[in-house]
Amino acid sequence: MIFWIRLKNFTDNKKRYIRIEEKWQNYFYIASDNISKLEQLVQxxxxxxxxxxxxxxxxxxxxTDTKKSTVLKLCIFGKNLKLANTIxxxxxxxxxxxxxxDxxxxxxxxxxxxxxxxxLFEVTDDDNSGLLWKSKSDSVGFTDYHLPYFKKIHIKLNFPKGKIIKSTDELNSISIVQYNYSNSINKNKIHIIDLSDKSEKKLLKELIKIVHDIDPDxxxxxxxxxxxxxxxxxxxxINKIDLCLSRDNDISLTKPERKGNSFFSYGRTYFKPSTIKLFGRIHIDKSNTFTIRTGSDLEGLxxxxxxxxxxxxxxxxASIGRCLTSLHLYNATKRELLIPWKPTLFEHPKNMIELFLADRGGLILEPEIGLHEKIAEFDFVSxxxxxxxKRNVSAETILCDCCFDNPKFRVPELNYHICNKKGLIPEALEIVLDKRLRYKNLKNKxxxxxLQDIYDKRQSALKWILVTSFGYLGFSNAKFGRIDAHIAVCAFARDILxxxxxxxEDMNFDVLHGIVDSIWVKKKNNTAKDDYFKLKETIKKETDFDISFEGVYKWIAFLPSEINTHLPVLNRYFGVFEDGTIKTRGIETRRHDTxxxxxxxxxxxxxxxxxGNSIKDIKHDKLSLIIKKIKKYLSLLKYRKIDTENLIFTKLLSKDYNQYNNRNTVENSAIKQLELNGEYVKAGQVLxxxxxxxxGPLLKRVVPIQLLNNKTNYYDIKKYSELLIDSCNTLLKPFxxxxxxxxxxxxxDNYY
Ligand SMILES: [Zn+2]
Incomplete structure (x- = not known):
């Protein structure tokens, strides 16, 4: 195991860090019903x-084991998988x-x-027992930890536009963007080094030297x-140069063994290329990251x-799910609980009524489609x-073997009992929920x-973990997932909603819409504003779950649900709060492919x-302005005043290039053209x-952006105009x- 350690106190900038090596042996465990089999194994x-x-x-x-059993721990040489497979x-x-x-x-x-x-640790090298780590008053629970300043650079290769670059193409130009010391990306001052007009060999040598001199983290x-x-x-x-970009100088970069793989998650396919790691530095690939793409940047990571x-x-x-799993695995390790290699999902057999009750999901009350005024929204907090x-829902707590008569928690509708002992999943979640709340408070204070920016990025990274945690409870690949626990959470949620x-209703509100963890209500009579706060407090007190009052909409339009190619959008609306904040769900502006x-x-x-402050106001005053705006956009399209980059469709591929049929679709048009130019797209890649x-004919319908050049300005005015009008009508129809x-x-007269 090799450690790169940033020193807290250093005098010479060149010695900001040290490298330590420790002899460490990888291991795994084996269990058997027959202990003598384990004894034979080590003979x-x-x-x-x-x-x-x-x-x-x-x-x-x-x-679910209440007692520990004897298992065999093997410390191994080499790769785990080979020996594990043999055994x-x-x-x-x-x-x-x-x-x-694994x-x-x-x-x-x-x-x-x-x-x-x-x-922050103090580390000492003990000859007999390896490295000794002592925490210097730091803990994962801390919100005010201090990180060192990291040096960061961005390496960018420059190529002419409109051509797919192959490895046989020579390199002519590199830019190295150097960010000055600061962890907050926005505050960075940057310095750009452009390398060009040199032979390729010189270019590469210079790149290696600059990286070595800057010595980025x-x-x-x-x-x-x-x-x-x-x-x-x-x-x-080709140039016979060792590409040494790592901190470990004698290690040059080599091609990864595998090319990467496509995987399926939450109804979408993703593609992950193999990781290229540096030694002693961190390589962040902006197109191969979940944490940084979601806007939580390095602070979130x-x-x-x-x-x-x-x-x-x-x-x-890693996907957020993998990060969450790591948290579960840590808690399992603390309990001396083994982590199954291939998870076995245990499911309690259900009868028809249970299945019916269990599959109702989160929808309670469908909205009254159309326009509404003075509607208030309340969202439960996580x-x-x-x-x-709070209800201790975990794979091992639902229908446990020990607490059949536990009156404290029973799952609504299903009447499953829940264990008294704290579950593994709730234990792992507690710190995430607690820290996110603390970051939100710190940000407000x-x-x-x-600091506001840092706290916000951290809390939003934690939010993603929380959002994922529920899905993983019933996910068949999760190490400690169980569908019964997933169903139990749904039943509690429906009951609470x-x-x-x-x-x-008891407090004199009409409920217009209720889904998953939100409700939209309207006062029956014109009563005081603090009624909303009374409602919020009453809900919190009676349900034991915190709910936030999002505000009152001046007006809101609930739209019919839409079934798109990926997942049905159950929740489609747009509206404006009294303070002017716009909120939209499920319409074009929210979609990534628009x-x-x-x-x-x-x-x-x-x-x-x-x-517009009211529906009447909009109908009288605003609609003519809107029509004018649409006409302006249509004329921009007509006279080719829209930049091509603003016309790009972005689609996530669900299959490899050769699995698409030969139908004349726009996606096939792009895929085929890329194929003809030697680029073979895979499931999960972005098109x-x-x-x-x-x-037009198949190869003329679209231009993939890899083949865009300055001459490509012949976009289809008619098609883009149709799409523009459709998306405007989404907003106009309710009016x-x-x-x-x-x-x-x-x-x-009466559209809906
Ligand atoms: Zn129990």
């Missing part, structure tokens, strides 16, 4: 030759159950030594895993790495994770904009609508294109008018 010569030592230890084998296969998979196989070594080390990335790339680094590695090989005890390279690329915490609606100019036009119309001739393709305005 086997083949096994003995691939392990350094073994011992018999006491561990809990499954999350698992023995005697037709009958003898052994394997645990803690945890990465760094995670095991962090868990076993109770340390975490970016923590972080190197950013736009697509370092899939392109920049593999390409640089190839060009360096730091928070997640510390809290979930996940290394920075892994953390930046309802699902709070249910898991401080007037320092830099319907209770909330009754409270609102071209930017459509989003811009829709947003501008929303801003015009937001100025971006502009429409050139929507009704009783529709704008057609001939630019005429029609009144709708």
């Amino acid at each position: 086997n010569d083949e096994i003995l030759s691939s392990i350094s030592s073994y011992e018999f230890v006491k561990r809990s084998e499954t999350i 698992e296969k023995m005697n037709g998979y009958q003898d052994f159950r394997l645990y803690n196989v 945890l990465i070594p760094e995670q095991k080390y962090f868990f076993d030594h109770d340390i975490f990335p970016l923590g 972080f190197i950013f790339t736009e697509d370092g895993d899939s392109f920049t680094f593999p390409y640089l590695i190839h060009r360096a090989e 730091f928070e997640i790495s510390r809290l979930c005890r996940i290394p920075l390279h892994e953390g930046s690329r 309802l699902y994770p709070n249910i898991m915490l 401080t007037s320092d904009p830099v 319907s209770h909330t609606m009754h409270i609102a 071209p930017p100019f459509l989003v811009q036009c829709q947003n501008e119309i929303l801003e015009l609508l937001a100025k 971006q294109y502009i429409i050139i001739d929507y009704n 009783g008018i529709i704008f057609d393709q001939n630019q005429s305005v029609w009144r709708l």
Whole structure:
């Protein structure tokens, strides 16, 4: 194990860090119904030759076990998987159950030594027992931890536009963007070094020298895993140069063994290229990160790495689900609970009535479609994770073997009993819920904009963990997931929401819409404003769950639900709060595949609508302005005044390039053209294109952005105009008018 440690106190800038090596042995566990089988295993010569030592230890084998059992711990040489596979296969998979196989070594080390990335520790090298880590008053629970200033650069390769770059193309130009000392990206002063007009060999040598001289902690790339680094590695090989960009100087970069893989999550397919790691520095690939793309930037990554005890390279690329899993695994390790290699999902068999009750999901009351005025919205604060915490919902607590008569918690509708002992999942969630609340309070208390920004990024990273936690409870690949626990949370949520609606009705409100964790209500008579606060307090007191009063809408339009290609959008609305804040769900501006100019036009119309204080006001005053605006946009399109980058569609591919049929679709048009130019797109990759001739032949319908050049300005005016009008009509229809393709305005008597 190699550690790169930033020193707290250093005098010479060149010696900001030290490198420490420790001899450490990877390990995993084996359990068997027959202990003599385990004893025989360590007599086997083949096994003995691939392990350094073994011992018999006491561990809990499954999350529901109340007693620990004796298992075999093997300390191994080399890769885990090979030996694990051999052992698992023995005697037709009958003898052994394997645990803690697929945890990465760094995670095991962090868990076993109770340390975490970016923590403040005193480390001493003890010859006999390895490194000794002592916390210097730091803990993952702290919100005011101090991080060192990190040096950051961004490496960018420059190529002519409109051509797909292959590894055989020579490199002519590199830009190195150097950010000055500051962890907050926005505050960075930057310095750009441009390298060009040199032979490729000189260019590469200079890049290596500059990286060495600057000695950055972080190197950013736009697509370092899939392109920049593999390409640089190839060009360096051709020029017979060792591409040493790591802090460990004698390690040059090499191509990864695997090319990457596509995976499926939450109804979407993603593609992940293999990670290219640097040694002693962190490589952040901006196109291969979940944490940084969601706007939580480095502060979010730091928070997640510390809290979930996940290394920075892994953390930046891991899905939030993997980060959450790491937190579960840490808590399991603390309990001496083994982590199944291949999770076995245990499910309580359900009868028809239970299935019916269980599958109702989160929808309680469908909205009254159309326009409404003076509607108030209330949202429960992290309802699902709070249910898991407060009702102790976890894989092992639902229908436990010990608390059949527990009257304290019964799952509503299903009447399942819940264990009295705190569950693993609630235990792991507690710190996340608690820290997020503390960050939100800190953000509200401080007037320092830099701190506000940091706290906000950290709380939003934690929010993603909370959002994911519920899905993982029933996820079949989760180590400690269980569908019954997932169903229990849904049942509690429905119960809380319907209770909330009754409270609102009792307090003289009409409930117009209720879904998942939100309700929209309207006062029956014109009563005082503090009625809303009374309602909020009453709901909190009676349900035991905190709810926030989001505000009162001047007006809101609930739209019919839409079934799109990925997932049905149950919640579609747009409205404006009394303070002028616009809120939208499920309409074009919220979708990631909409071209930017459509989003811009829709947003501008929303801003015009937001100025209207009532539906009457809008119908009288604003609609003519809006029609004018639509006409302006249509004429911009007509005279080709829209930049091509604002016309780009962005689609996530669900299949590999060769799995698409030959139908004449716009996606196929882009995929085929890329294929002809030697780029083979994979499921989970992003496809971006502009429409050139929507009704044209297959290869002429669109241009993929990789092939865009300055000459490509022949976008399809008619198709883009149609799309623009459609998205404007989403906003106009509730106000009783529709704008057609001939630019005429029609009144709708009763559209919905
Ligand atoms: Zn129990």
